[in-house]
Amino acid sequence: MNEELGTIERTVLSDYKYGFVSDIESDDAPMGLDEDTVRFISAKKNEPKWMLDWRLKAYNHWLKMEEPTWANISYPRINYQDIIYYSAPKQKVNLNNLDEIDPELRRTFEKLGISLDEQKRLSGVAVDAVIDSVSIGTTFKAQLGELGIIFCSMSEAIQEHPELIRKYLGSVVPITDNYFAALNAAVFSDGSFCYIPKGVRCPMELSTYFRINAENTGQFERTLIVAEDDSYVSYLEGCTAPMRDENQLHAAVVELIAQDHAEIKYSTVQNWYPGDKDGKGGIYNFVTKRGICQGNSSKISWTQVETGSSITWKYPGVILKGDNSIGEFYSVAVTNNHQQADTGTKMLHLGKNTKSRIVSKGISAGFSQNSYRGLVHVSKKADNARNFSQCDSLLLGDKCGAHTFPYIEVRNHTGIVEHEATTSKIGEDQIFFCNQRGIDTETAVALIVNGFAREVMNQLPMEFAVEAQKLLAISLEGSVG
Amino acid sequence: MLRIHNLHAEIEGKKILKGINLEIKPGEVHAIMGPNGSGKSTLASVLAGRKEYEVTEGTVEFMGKDLLEFSPEARAGEGLFLAFQYPIEIPGLSTINFIKTAVNEVRKYRGEGPLDAVRFLQMMKEKMALTEIDKALLSRSLNEGFSGGEKKRNEIFQMAMLQPKLAILDETDSGLDIDAIRIVANGVNKLRTKDNAVLAVTHYQRLLDYIIPDFVHVLYNGRIVKSGPKELALELEERGYDFIKNEISEAAEA
Numbered sequence: 001m002n003e004e005l006g007t008i009e010r011t012v013l014s015d016y017k018y019g020f021v022s023d024i025e026s027d028d029a030p031m032g033l034d035e036d037t038v039r040f041i042s043a044k045k046n047e048p049k050w051m052l053d054w055r056l057k058a059y060n061h062w063l064k065m066e067e068p069t070w071a072n073i074s075y076p077r078i079n080y081q082d083i084i085y086y087s088a089p090k091q092k093v094n095l096n097n098l099d100e101i102d103p104e105l106r107r108t109f110e111k112l113g114i115s116l117d118e119q120k121r122l123s124g125v126a127v128d129a130v131i132d133s134v135s136i137g138t139t140f141k142a143q144l145g146e147l148g149i150i151f152c153s154m155s156e157a158i159q160e161h162p163e164l165i166r167k168y169l170g171s172v173v174p175i176t177d178n179y180f181a182a183l184n185a186a187v188f189s190d191g192s193f194c195y196i197p198k199g200v201r202c203p204m205e206l207s208t209y210f211r212i213n214a215e216n217t218g219q220f221e222r223t224l225i226v227a228e229d230d231s232y233v234s235y236l237e238g239c240t241a242p243m244r245d246e247n248q249l250h251a252a253v254v255e256l257i258a259q260d261h262a263e264i265k266y267s268t269v270q271n272w273y274p275g276d277k278d279g280k281g282g283i284y285n286f287v288t289k290r291g292i293c294q295g296n297s298s299k300i301s302w303t304q305v306e307t308g309s310s311i312t313w314k315y316p317g318v319i320l321k322g323d324n325s326i327g328e329f330y331s332v333a334v335t336n337n338h339q340q341a342d343t344g345t346k347m348l349h350l351g352k353n354t355k356s357r358i359v360s361k362g363i364s365a366g367f368s369q370n371s372y373r374g375l376v377h378v379s380k381k382a383d384n385a386r387n388f389s390q391c392d393s394l395l396l397g398d399k400c401g402a403h404t405f406p407y408i409e410v411r412n413h414t415g416i417v418e419h420e421a422t423t424s425k426i427g428e429d430q431i432f433f434c435n436q437r438g439i440d441t442e443t444a445v446a447l448i449v450n451g452f453a454r455e456v457m458n459q460l461p462m463e464f465a466v467e468a469q470k471l472l473a474i475s476l477e478g479s480v481g
Numbered sequence: 482m483l484r485i486h487n488l489h490a491e492i493e494g495k496k497i498l499k500g501i502n503l504e505i506k507p508g509e510v511h512a513i514m515g516p517n518g519s520g521k522s523t524l525a526s527v528l529a530g531r532k533e534y535e536v537t538e539g540t541v542e543f544m545g546k547d548l549l550e551f552s553p554e555a556r557a558g559e560g561l562f563l564a565f566q567y568p569i570e571i572p573g574l575s576t577i578n579f580i581k582t583a584v585n586e587v588r589k590y591r592g593e594g595p596l597d598a599v600r601f602l603q604m605m606k607e608k609m610a611l612t613e614i615d616k617a618l619l620s621r622s623l624n625e626g627f628s629g630g631e632k633k634r635n636e637i638f639q640m641a642m643l644q645p646k647l648a649i650l651d652e653t654d655s656g657l658d659i660d661a662i663r664i665v666a667n668g669v670n671k672l673r674t675k676d677n678a679v680l681a682v683t684h685y686q687r688l689l690d691y692i693i694p695d696f697v698h699v700l701y702n703g704r705i706v707k708s709g710p711k712e713l714a715l716e717l718e719e720r721g722y723d724f725i726k727n728e729i730s731e732a733a734e735a
Contacts, residue, residue, distance in 0.1 A: 435552070439583055
């Protein structure tokens with residue numbers, strides 16, 4: 001604990017420290033989006049025809065769709081022709097091992113605190129690093145391979161495991177799902193694929209680290225995790241971006257599939273550049289994440305710590321199809337300055353005796369707006385479904401907003417759905433009490449906020465809990481007093 | 482140690498303290514008594530640096546330094562401790578984590594390094610025994626769901642951990658039954674040395690049966706109107722605050 005607090009003290013004084021730009025030569029698609037862009041991306045990745053057809057179908061569907069406007073966020077219309085849809089660091093193709101990576105790239109990841117050097121890694125976390133549009137390398141592949149675990153970039157999976165990709169890609173989030181998911185399906189350039197075979201408990205945390213580097217580019221990654229019967233995997237994604245004055249679009253899709261008795265734990269520490277204190281720049285984060293508890297007694301758990309992005313639009317959900325399956329959503333969303341977040345979850349109870357639990361902690365400061373939006377749906381056949389939702393909001397200052405939009409639909413009279421919500425403000429009394437014990441105001445806010453978010457932070461894998469605590473403190477610096 | 486000279490303070494334009502003079506030396510226990518609204522808690526808050534109160538006149542010297550120049554956290558670092566009348570709650574933050582942060586922040590202020598885990602635990606164990614506080618209480622969220630007595634005992638535990646030079650007890654006996662008062666007072670007494678001092682602010686005499694003061698001061702209408710030895714507290718208890726009021730009005734008439 002001592003160490004954690006030490007870190008908070010150090011980091012409350014620092015600004016967004018990931019805002020550097022690396023000087024890496026890149027190979028870009030021409031700006032703008034049409035069918036040729038989709039073909040260009042597919043060709044760059046040397047994709048089979050079925051993949052290109054899938055993308056084109058998605059693209060043509062997207063053309064007919066409207067950008068959604070129901071969320072509690074406001075931003076100028078995005079010009080989809082002003083974006084570069086593919087940007088790859090120029091480097092040798094077909095790397096044999098991680099040693100061949102461009103030294104500048106390697107330094108970029110070292111600056112981010114992610115060493116790609118397997119020999120030096122002691123923390124026991126396998127990493128797939130994605131910069132701009134492509135995956136740079138994946139660590140611990142050999143060890144995982146011995147257990148039959150596949151952990152590789154999506155591009156590689158399309159080449160090496162087409163049968164799995166054809167079976168599962170788009171099976172949870174179909175290309176027609178929503179505007180941003182359709183766009184992603186058309187132009188996604190990379191991401192991670194993870195497959196845990198029957199009966200295997202993945203011995204280490206799997207992690208993907210996303211980095212937007214190039215200017216004017218959008219990032220569209222796609223992650224797919226399949227856990228076969230009786231398997232377990234814990235997965236973490238992290239992300240950062242340089243500080244830039246213009247807004248950049250990030251539209252990702254994540255699909256999770258859990259078979260009988262399988263468990264997937266998916267944690268996100270989202271720290272895209274949030275824009276400056278006047279609201280200039282920052283990432284538009286429009287993300288579709290969904291898991292399906294396909295098998296009986298399976299479990300999917302989402303944990304997210306959202307501190308970055310100027311706009312966050314995401315609702316990681318679980319389709320509880322298997323009987324006795326469990327879905328969980330633990331979220332801390334922090335907004336400061338002019339950030340806007342509209343985030344929550346969807347729990348769809350289809351199977352019998354399914355359970356879901358939602359714990360959402362929203363923290364708003366500055367001029368920001370923070371909304372929880374959640375749907376709990378109990379279908380006709382979902383006997384004895386059970387949901388518990390807890391939505392708490394904490395306000396710092398009097399210029400920010402906290403909103404809650406819970407939707408509850410129950411079609412089966414045996415269902416039990418509970419929703420609790422609280423809104424509180426950090427009190428002058430709390431701060432003064434801490435001050436009187438020798439604790440300065442910045443540290444006091446960090447203590448109070450971390451206390452408020454503790455239930456969610458406890459869900460994070462140990463390796464990332466400390467980093468997430470730091471992030472909370474950094475995101476709120478200067479917001480009080 | 483503490484020298485208050487002609488202290489005036491107000492809140493939202495309302496004058497509460499109207500010229501307080503008080504001197505406390507190391508090793509002494511002072512009690513401030515007075516009827517409701519006389520300014521007792523205001524005095525405690527002003528000394529701790531609560532920013533809602535504005536000091537309009539006068540000086541406060543603490544350990545030879547100008548106390549009013551310091552921020553509340555710096556005052557804590559200088560060795561001033563306030564046991565709150567209503568200790569606040571912080572959900573999700575364990576008492577241990579809170580007190581550890583406080584101890585290390587105060588050490589940092591004094592130019593000392595943080596305590597390592599072993600030494601911290603050692604110190605905690607010792608102070609827990611001294612203040613008769615249960616370990617289970619300390620691993621719970623700060624003051625959340627604590628009874629009145631547990632909150633006050635927790636205050637004294639924090640005081641023990643921070644080892645202040647001057648401890649101000651603001652109505653520490655309020656809302657406590659006699660057993661709880663005895664435990665809290667025992668804690669305070671065990672922490673007394675020849676180098677530290679206590680300023681106990683209280684409405685009732687009963688706390689002073691356990692924390693024996695060297696001096697008793699009566700605060701009335703923003704001023705100390707009478708000071709005396711510990712027997713003064715008993716006299717107040719017996720005769721009520723009215724006799725003070727009468728004395729004052731008689732003096733005014735004469």
